Each structure stands twice: as structure tokens, then as C-alpha cells.
Amino acid sequence: MNRTIRKLEVAAxxxxxxxxxVSSAIAGPTMDRIKSRGAIVCGVSQGIAGFSIPDSAxxxxxxxxxxCRALAAAIFDDPNxxxxxxxxxxxRFTALQSGAVDLLSRNTxxxxxxxxxxxxxxxxxxxxxxxxxxxxxxxNVKSAKDLSGASICVTSGTTMELNVADYFRANGMAFExxxxxxxxxxxxxxxxxxxxALIADSSANYSRRAQLQKPDDHIVLPELISKEPLGPAVRxxxxxxxxxxxxxxxxxxxxxxxxxxxANVVExxxxxxxxxxxxxxxxxxxxxxxxxxxDWADKILRHVGNYGEVYDQNxxxxxxxxxxxxxxxxxxxxxxxxAPPIR
Amino acid sequence: MHRVAPRxxxxxxxxxxxxxxxxxxxxxxxxxTALLAFAAYSAVQNAATNLANQRIASGFGFLxxxxxxxxxxxLIPWAExxxxxxxxxxGLLNTLFVSAVSIILATILGFAVGIGRLAPNFVxxxxxxxxxxxxxxxxxxxQILFWYLAVLSAMPSPRSALSILGTVFVSQRGxxxxxxxxxxxxxxxxxxxxxxxxxxxxxVRWSKARRDQTGTGLSKKASIALSIGALLILxxxxxxxxxxVQLEPAKQGRFNLAGGVTMxxxxxxxxxxxxxxxxxxIGEIVRAGIQGVGKGQTEAGRSLGLKPGTILRLIxxxxxxxxxxxxxxxxxxxxxxxxxxxxxxxxxxxVSVGGTILNNTGQGIEVxxxxxxxxxxxxxxxxxxxxxxxxxxxxxxx
Numbered sequence: 001m002n003r004t005i006r007k008l009e010v011a012a013x014x015x016x017x018x019x020x021x022v023s024s025a026i027a028g029p030t031m032d033r034i035k036s037r038g039a040i041v042c043g044v045s046q047g048i049a050g051f052s053i054p055d056s057a058x059x060x061x062x063x064x065x066x067x068c069r070a071l072a073a074a075i076f077d078d079p080n081x082x083x084x085x086x087x088x089x090x091x092r093f094t095a096l097q098s099g100a101v102d103l104l105s106r107n108t109x110x111x112x113x114x115x116x117x118x119x120x121x122x123x124x125x126x127x128x129x130x131x132x133x134x135x136x137x138x139x140n141v142k143s144a145k146d147l148s149g150a151s152i153c154v155t156s157g158t159t160m161e162l163n164v165a166d167y168f169r170a171n172g173m174a175f176e177x178x179x180x181x182x183x184x185x186x187x188x189x190x191x192x193x194x195x196x197a198l199i200a201d202s203s204a205n206y207s208r209r210a211q212l213q214k215p216d217d218h219i220v221l222p223e224l225i226s227k228e229p230l231g232p233a234v235r236x237x238x239x240x241x242x243x244x245x246x247x248x249x250x251x252x253x254x255x256x257x258x259x260x261x262x263a264n265v266v267e268x269x270x271x272x273x274x275x276x277x278x279x280x281x282x283x284x285x286x287x288x289x290x291x292x293x294x295d296w297a298d299k300i301l302r303h304v305g306n307y308g309e310v311y312d313q314n315x316x317x318x319x320x321x322x323x324x325x326x327x328x329x330x331x332x333x334x335x336x337x338x339a340p341p342i343r
Numbered sequence: 344m345h346r347v348a349p350r351x352x353x354x355x356x357x358x359x360x361x362x363x364x365x366x367x368x369x370x371x372x373x374x375x376t377a378l379l380a381f382a383a384y385s386a387v388q389n390a391a392t393n394l395a396n397q398r399i400a401s402g403f404g405f406l407x408x409x410x411x412x413x414x415x416x417x418l419i420p421w422a423e424x425x426x427x428x429x430x431x432x433x434g435l436l437n438t439l440f441v442s443a444v445s446i447i448l449a450t451i452l453g454f455a456v457g458i459g460r461l462a463p464n465f466v467x468x469x470x471x472x473x474x475x476x477x478x479x480x481x482x483x484x485x486q487i488l489f490w491y492l493a494v495l496s497a498m499p500s501p502r503s504a505l506s507i508l509g510t511v512f513v514s515q516r517g518x519x520x521x522x523x524x525x526x527x528x529x530x531x532x533x534x535x536x537x538x539x540x541x542x543x544x545x546x547v548r549w550s551k552a553r554r555d556q557t558g559t560g561l562s563k564k565a566s567i568a569l570s571i572g573a574l575l576i577l578x579x580x581x582x583x584x585x586x587x588v589q590l591e592p593a594k595q596g597r598f599n600l601a602g603g604v605t606m607x608x609x610x611x612x613x614x615x616x617x618x619x620x621x622x623x624x625i626g627e628i629v630r631a632g633i634q635g636v637g638k639g640q641t642e643a644g645r646s647l648g649l650k651p652g653t654i655l656r657l658i659x660x661x662x663x664x665x666x667x668x669x670x671x672x673x674x675x676x677x678x679x680x681x682x683x684x685x686x687x688x689x690x691x692x693x694v695s696v697g698g699t700i701l702n703n704t705g706q707g708i709e710v711x712x713x714x715x716x717x718x719x720x721x722x723x724x725x726x727x728x729x730x731x732x733x734x735x736x737x738x739x740x741x
Contacts, residue, residue: 005677016722094707097397117400118705139598150598151516156686156695157702161412165423176516176599177413178609179699180689189689192495193515194608196598236398 007327009108030102030234031075031291032172039081042068045100049207050108050315050323051127063314065107066304067126067232070248071103073303076168088182089279090157093118096235103245105232107201112231123245125231126307128327128336130224131163131245134190134205135197137219138305142244144223148173153195155186160199163226173291183208197221201228206321241292247290253339254279255306257330262305265298279342286342293324297342307337390708405704406431412699414691427700432694435717440694441610442682442721445617446675452622457629458655471626478623484684486620491612491688498608501599510592517611519603521590528587533600535580539573554733609690613682621678628670634664664736672729676722683718693717 034040044052044064053063069079085101096104097119107129108114110122133152135141144167154161156179168175177196180186187208190198200208202289212218232249234242257263258276260268269280277283280298287296304310311328312318329335360366394401405413406428414421418436421429459471479488495515499505504514512519546561546569554560561569581587593603636659644654686695702708 007715090702097399119397119399149596150602156698161699165411165413169423176415178415178689179695181686193500194495
């Protein structure tokens with residue numbers, strides 16, 4: 001009798017554990033699981049050009065994707081050891097919390113609420129953005145202040161739902177929100193004329209505009225109605241992993257500042273500049289302290305490139321989006337991208 | 344007497360309590376219940392601990408916080424400064440509203456289709472047949488998207504809205520009706536209307552009782568005359584009270600029509616999709632029900648000289664209902680559950696609004712728990728009602 005009960009108890013416990021499998025996911029440090037799996041699982045968007053979007057062959061590209069590739073390069077010396085997990089805005093936090101992804105690199109805005117009650121930490125800001133409206137040129141709207149009484153298409157599960165309500169309330173204007181689950185549904189509804197305007201991160205608006213049938217019929221309004229610092233997020237409670245994500249981005253920003261690029265990284269190894277020598281691991285051994293190797297940044301730059309290269313190629317001047325650097329320029333050039341020194 | 348006696352005192356059989364089958368059964372059941380309760384308790388406890396370890400806030404305190412987001416269709420007043428709890432109720436009412444409208448329309452259309460399939464007219468029966476075959480075999484989600492895009496692309500833009508006599512406007516933003524503006528004095532008209540309705544109901548009852556007794560009730564002509572008379576009285580009251588209810592049509596705003604009562608295109612498309620899909624299934628249920636009634640019943644009716652319509656209304660359908668209602672119940676439950684698909688076209692139902700709450704607060708377990716309890720409650724109430732109705736119309740053995 002006793003043994004049967006014990007067995008039942010074990011079975012019950014097993015069921016409960018699987019039901020609340022988060023428990024096991026939290027315990028082990030993220031790095032151990034990544035190494036034993038042989039790949040990083042990276043939560044990305046379902047397709048926002050310039051940030052994370054698969055091509056026709058299923059190969060992902062974008063600024064958020066390159067951050068994951070840089071992490072894989074630093075850990076495995078192979079930028080392809082990443083499994084991309086496309087997540088809707090609505091599902092992304094659950095995926096991170098439950099341990100289904102190692103990090104969320106999915107143009108996610110850093111807000112206090114998300115760190116205070118969702119059990120996550122934002123590592124860095126890899127793109128400074130803000131919400132803006134896209135509207136049809138034929139409506140002759142010059143400013144967001146002209147949108148009183150308009151129908152606005154919004155994607156659910158984002159900061160936009162609150163931003164748009166705040167903006168209209170603050171300006172004493174009325175609006176009708178039409179809320180969809182995925183950005184594609186939202187854009188489709190906007191295109192068919194269900195809404196007068198679409199709200200999204202300004203960068204996403206530019207990327208969506210480029211995908212519309214007649215991009216020239218649409219205009220992204222100049223006002224940024226909110227601050228949207230986009231960046232990668234990890235679960236709370238694993239400081240080692242948080243540091244690795246942080247310093248991967250910082251290495252890329254520092255490399256841009258120091259002029260180290262994908263093309264010249266090999267010859268830069270023999271540079272006499274001590275900052276470059278520390279970055280590439282020729283002097284000191286800071287990488288191992290993070291749980292990586294001495295030449296971790298060298299691997300990132302060799303395989304992926306510095307922040308400026310990644311920016312230009314995905315969203316900047318070498319991409320169809322052509323978004324100016326502005327806030328995302330290096331601090332020396334009047335922007336906000338600033339990395340602590342590697343020393 | 345003699346047999347009972349030995350059970351008491353020293354002569355009682357010496358079975359240990361544990362070997363008594365009754366006690367044993369009870370013990371086992373109690374054990375199982377306790378085990379289940381323990382499992383549930385541990386699961387909740389485990390989840391709470393894990394959430395705390397992950398520093399994820401939990402509890403239902405968030406329902407009192409200010410929501411801060413807009414909702415496009417609200418049956419009760421809504422403003423961004425109201426609470427998440429209120430937002431949830433707004434979503435719930437939208438779900439109930441779309442379900443109720445779809446259930447009523449699908450039942451009407453479904454009965455028409457079911458009866459149509461059995462009609463002697465070849466065209467009608469084939470039309471009904473192909474309607475059922477096509478609609479029933481396409482996924483509902485696909486149909487919802489189809490109707491939504493069909494409604495959206497067929498309609499003119501709000502700036503060139505289709506206007507019917509300058510009062511009703513039809514555009515991509517929905518159907519806008521004039522807003523009734525109620526002024527003092529409307530109460531008089533309301534009371535008069537209620538009184539006339541009561542009088543009408545009384546007249547119908549009186550007529551029926553009289554027909555049962557004497558065989559002749561109110562004639563058709565008399566009923567029509569009485570109805571017209573009632574409407575004239577109501578009209579007189581309205582004029583006498585100073586025309587207290589005015590209709591204020593919507594005006595063209597810069598983007599949308601301002602004012603008026605608007606039925607969202609999401610609502611319209613969703614109701615059409617749910618109705619069309621469910622009516623095909625209800626049609627089959629009705630057909631099965633009618634065919635389940637013995638052929639002799641129809642023949643008996645015919646030999647009494649009743650007209651086909653009367654046979655259907657008085658003989659076939661009442662008996663078919665006994666077969667139809669239980670299946671209809673599960674179809675209604677399906678409609679309520681399918682109403683959660685509205686989120687795919689931006690209809691602000693329970694799932695859509697709840698999803699926004701979930702994302703803004705991060706209270707996944709709580710919101711999903713609320714969803715489950717809510718849908719379960721709606722479904723149980725629906726099925727209790729249908730079971731009551733079923734019991735009422737069931738064959739009563741006399």
C-alpha cells in the first residue's frame with residue numbers, strides 16, 4: 001500500500017513539475033544549457049525588415065538577428081549556431097519567462113513595468129526608437145496633432161496600445177483603436193483602409209512602408225510620441241548570461257569607435273593601440289572572466305562585424321530602409337550609442 | 344428479530360474494520376480525493392514559488408489598476424482611466440453580444456436551410472444542400488478572414504460613405520445609424536408603448552382562450568384593425584408629448600463620421616461568418632431531426648386534410664425538437680467558444696481585451712485562469728438553459 005502511494009505521489013509530482021516546467025528551466029545557468037544544446041535559442045519577431053526577418057530561403061537577417069549571431073560567434077566561434085524562434089508581440093514574454101528562449105532579441109522596448117513585474121532584465125539598448133504614425137498622403141495629414149477622430153490600427157501586446165491612448169488623451173483628441181494580434185494583420189487592415197493611420201515604432205513604420213505596394217502613397221509622420229529604447233532582454237537571476245549579452249553589444253560599439261571592422265580585424269590584432277589590443281584579447285584576459293574565451297570579441301568582429309557595420313547593412317545606408325543614425329550614432333558623433341571601456 | 348440479534352454484543356462477526364468492503368471503498372475514495380487535492384495544492388504552491396523566484400508579480404491586485412488603453416466597441420461606458428477589471432467586463436460583454444446575435448441569426452437561418460433541404464422544390468433543396476456542403480467543409484477562421492476582407496474591400500472609404508437619405512451611412516468604418524436623442528417627455532411615450540404592448544398580449548390570450556372554447560377568436564381583419572389603432576394611439580401620444588425622441592444623424596468628420604451609433608465592420612463580418620458557418624451545421628441538425636420523426640406522422644396529418652405548412656408547424660417540428668435540442672445545445676456552445684476567434688480580425692472580445700491586459704500587466708496565469716472560468720461559466724449557463732428547455736419540451740408520458 002505504502003509503495004503504491006509513494007509511486008502515485010511521484011507520478012503526481014512529475015505531472016506537476018511538467019505543468020510548471022519553469023522551475024527546472026530557472027535553476028541551471030543559461031550558459032550551461034546553451035553549451036550542452038550546442039546553440040543559442042533566440043526569440044525574434046515574426047518578420048520586421050531590418051530587425052529580424054527571414055528571406056525566401058529561411059535565412060534570418062536584421063540588427064536583432066546579428067546580435068544573436070554575435071553571441072553565437074563569441075560562444076561557439078560560429079555565428080550560425082543560433083535557433084531563431086519567431087514570437088508574436090503577445091507571446092514573447094511568456095517564451096522568455098518559461099525558458100523557451102535564452103534571450104529576447106526582438107525590438108522590445110525597455111520599460112520599468114517589464115523589469116518590475118515580468119521577471120526580466122534588459123541588457124542594453126541596441127536601437128533608440130519611438131512610436132510614430134504612418135498615414136496615407138492623400139489624407140493630407142502633416143502632424144500627429146491632425147489625427148483627431150481618426151481610426152488607428154494597433155498591434156496588441158505592445159507599448160503602442162498605451163502610448164496611442166496616452167497621446168490622444170494628453171492632446172484632448174478622440175480616436176478609435178482597432179487592435180490586431182500580429183503586425184501583418186495590423187498592416188493589412190491599414191492597407192485596405194480600415195484605419196486612417198497605423199502606429200508602430202518609427203523604424204518598423206519605415207520598414208513596413210518599404211513593403212507596401214505603393215510606398216510613395218504613405219508617409220511616416222515626423223513626431224515620435226514616445227521613447228522606445230529597443231534592446232535584448234534576458235531572465236532575471238542569471239548575471240553571467242546578462243553580462244555576456246551586455247558585453248557582446250559593447251564590444252561591437254567599442255569596435256566601431258576604435259575603427260575595427262570585419263574586414264580589418266585580422267590586421268588589427270597587431271595594432272599598437274592598447275585599447276584595440278585589449279578588445280581583441282592580445283593583452284589581458286577579460287573574456288575568460290565572463291565565461292568566454294580570450295579572443296571573444298575577435299570572433300564577434302570576424303564573423304559579424306562592428307555596430308556601425310551591422311546598422312548600415314540592416315537598417316542604415318546600405319539597406320532599403322535608409323534610417324539615419326541620429327540617436328543611434330556613436331556618442332562622439334552626437335548620438336547615444338556609448339559603451340563602457342574594455343579594461 | 345432472531346437474525347438481527349447476533350450482530351450486537353459479543354456474538355458480532357469478527358471482521359476487522361479494514362476488511363469491511365464498505366469501509367474499504369470509502370477509505371479508497373477518500374484517499375484518492377485527498378491525493379487529488381494535494382496535487383492541486385502542490386501545483387498552485389509550486390507555481391507561486393516559481394513566480395516569486397522569477398520575480399514575476401502575481402495575484403489579482405492588477406484588476407484595480409488603471410488600464411490606460413482604448414477599446415473600439417464598448418456596450419458600457421469606457422474610458423482609458425478606468426480599471427483593468429472594467430476592461431475585462433467590456434470584453435466579456437462584447438463576447439456575449441456577438442455570441443447572442445450569432446446564435447439567434449444562425450438558428451433562424453439554420454432552420455430555413457434544414458427545412459429547405461427537405462423541400463420538394465428541386466432548386467431550393469439543391470441550393471440548401473450545396474450551401475451546407477461548401478460552408479461546413481471550410482475552416483471557420485478562413486471564413487472569418489474572408490468575410491472581413493470582403494466587407495472591408497466592398498465598402499467605400501469613410502469620406503465617400505454611402506448615404507441612405509442622409510441618415511444611415513455605410514463605409515469601411517461600419518454602418519452608422521443616427522443617434523437617438525431623448526428629451527424629457529419621452530417617458531410618456533414609453534409608458535404608452537408598454538401599456539399598448541400589454542393590451543396586445545392580453546388580446547392575443549383572450550382570443551386564444553375564446554378560440555379554444557368556442558372555435559372562433561378574433562378574425563384576421565379585426566386583429567389588423569386593432570394593431571393599426573394601437574399604432575395611431577402611440578403616434579398621437581408622441582405628437583402630444585412634443586416629439587421627445589429625435590434622431591441625430593452622424594456628420595462627416597475629417598476622418599470618420601462624427602456622432603451616430605456605429606456598428607463596427609469587425610462585428611458585422613464576424614457575425615456574418617459565425618452565422619453562416621453555424622447555420623450550415625444547424626441546418627443538418629434540423630434535417631436530421633425532421634427526418635427522425637416517423638413518416639406516419641406526416642401521412643396522418645395529410646389524411647386529416649392539413650396543409651403542408653401546418654403539418655410542419657404543428658406536427659413535425661414539435662416532435663423533431665426533441666431530437667434537435669440536445670444537438671442544438673452543443674452547437675450553441677460551439678458558437679460561444681468560436682466567438683474567441685474574433686481576435687483574429689480585431690474584434691475587441693474577451694480574448695482580445697484579455698490579451699491586452701495580459702501583456703500590459705504580465706499576469707499570464709491569472710488572466711488565462713479568468714478566461715477559463717469565464718468561458719466555462721458561459722458554457723455551463725447555456726447548457727443548463729438548454730437542458731431546462733429540453734426537459735420542458737420532452738415527451739411527457741401520461
